[in-house]
Amino acid sequence: MSSTDMLQVISKNGKAKRGAEPNLPKKTLLAMYEAMMQTRLLDERMINLQRQGRIGFYVPSTGEEAAQVGSCMALDDTDWLFPSYRVPGLFLMRGVDIQHLVANCFGNEADLCKGRQMPVHYAFAEHKLVSISSPIGTHIIHATGLAMAQKLKKDKGISAVYFGDGGTSSNDFHSGLNFAGVAKAPVLFICTNNQWAISVPIEKQTASETIAIKGEAYGMPGVRVDGNDVLAVYDACKKAADRARKGDGPTLIELMTYRRGPHSSSDDPTRYRGNQADEWLDRDPILRFRKYLEVADMWSEKQETELIERLKAGINAEVKKGEAAGQPSLETMFTDVYANVPPHLREQYENLVRDEGTGHEPDPDAAFPL
Numbered sequence: 001m002s003s004t005d006m007l008q009v010i011s012k013n014g015k016a017k018r019g020a021e022p023n024l025p026k027k028t029l030l031a032m033y034e035a036m037m038q039t040r041l042l043d044e045r046m047i048n049l050q051r052q053g054r055i056g057f058y059v060p061s062t063g064e065e066a067a068q069v070g071s072c073m074a075l076d077d078t079d080w081l082f083p084s085y086r087v088p089g090l091f092l093m094r095g096v097d098i099q100h101l102v103a104n105c106f107g108n109e110a111d112l113c114k115g116r117q118m119p120v121h122y123a124f125a126e127h128k129l130v131s132i133s134s135p136i137g138t139h140i141i142h143a144t145g146l147a148m149a150q151k152l153k154k155d156k157g158i159s160a161v162y163f164g165d166g167g168t169s170s171n172d173f174h175s176g177l178n179f180a181g182v183a184k185a186p187v188l189f190i191c192t193n194n195q196w197a198i199s200v201p202i203e204k205q206t207a208s209e210t211i212a213i214k215g216e217a218y219g220m221p222g223v224r225v226d227g228n229d230v231l232a233v234y235d236a237c238k239k240a241a242d243r244a245r246k247g248d249g250p251t252l253i254e255l256m257t258y259r260r261g262p263h264s265s266s267d268d269p270t271r272y273r274g275n276q277a278d279e280w281l282d283r284d285p286i287l288r289f290r291k292y293l294e295v296a297d298m299w300s301e302k303q304e305t306e307l308i309e310r311l312k313a314g315i316n317a318e319v320k321k322g323e324a325a326g327q328p329s330l331e332t333m334f335t336d337v338y339a340n341v342p343p344h345l346r347e348q349y350e351n352l353v354r355d356e357g358t359g360h361e362p363d364p365d366a367a368f369p370l
Helices: 026-051 065-073 088-093 098-106 138-153 165-169 171-183 212-218 230-245 285-295 301-324 343-356
Strands: 080-082 159-164 187-193 222-226 251-256
Touching: 026 065, 026 088, 026 098, 026 230, 026 285, 026 301, 065 088, 065 187, 065 230, 065 251, 065 285, 080 138, 088 098, 098 301, 138 159, 138 171, 138 187, 159 165, 165 171, 165 187, 171 187, 171 212, 187 230, 212 222, 212 251, 222 230, 230 251, 230 285
Parallel strands: 080 159, 159 187, 187 251, 222 251
Antiparallel strands: none
16 A cells, blocks of 8 residues: 555445454444544533633644544553644543543643643643643654654653644654654654644645655655544554554554644634535544444444433533632742752742732733734
8 A cells, every 4th residue: 555545444334344444342442432522522612611711722623533542542551642732532542531631721720730831732641641832843853752762772662743734844844754764763653634734725735745655755654544534543553553563663644634623712714714624524533433333233322322411421520620620829830840949939939929929810801822
């Protein structure tokens, strides 16, 4: 299969291509479907909260759930992941509690970052999820570096880095793939090609026939996948991961999907694109996978209703707790940074308490920076 062909397992009518299905048990398939639905419902709830003025910022991923869930299912818990800011399904698949994702968007005292990180920029070292960075592409070279270290240490794990089509124009994309190719680093470069880099369409992003074909220039395979087909995503990523574990080096994986919503809650996509999103509605990854499960007698309307009700109830409960949580105290500006607060910061803290008090009263009229 060349880097210009596109791997697909499930057709739009829900039927799998003969001999193309990965060998996954029913339990795993249903877990993947639940994770995709949970990702969609969480996105819908959080973007609604932002529109209501209850949180300041959010980055939705509607339409990209298969790319997140399928790829993560193909990786092991020993693998390090370098996420982009549009992959909530990745965190859910790794077992991150929704309360931490919600708290981050509120920036409250329950937030592990105590409100000092951008919303939707999570960090969970215990789950081997590296902190998300806003600058595009910078984490690509970081993933390569960690993978090179894994190889030197004979570590059992590999690395995987997620970025969009716009990220392939960054300097670090070239540096990361070049180093990885030369060193045969065990890393997966997972490009979610959702057709838009904010307002820049893919045809203005690159003159290459595909993004996957770029891998050939760096001495690695490039694989192009239907990113709305969760089983195709799983299959491609599992084979690339197995290849990396055997010492055969990196793979560039292009997942073809579509960003149905805005770039972020601060973006208005109607200003730069027409009705293109409507064309992708019948390619919805959740709808396609549900048809597959129904055709295989693994899913029913009753199960669908029960699942949605349960997931919505869980998300709503965490939102309620998130809104009830207080703001991070001023003291955390100092005590949550150093294990032992140095004398000069202790003095600053004492001066702050004396002059300002210990309360935290944000300006409700302050504009969000992005």
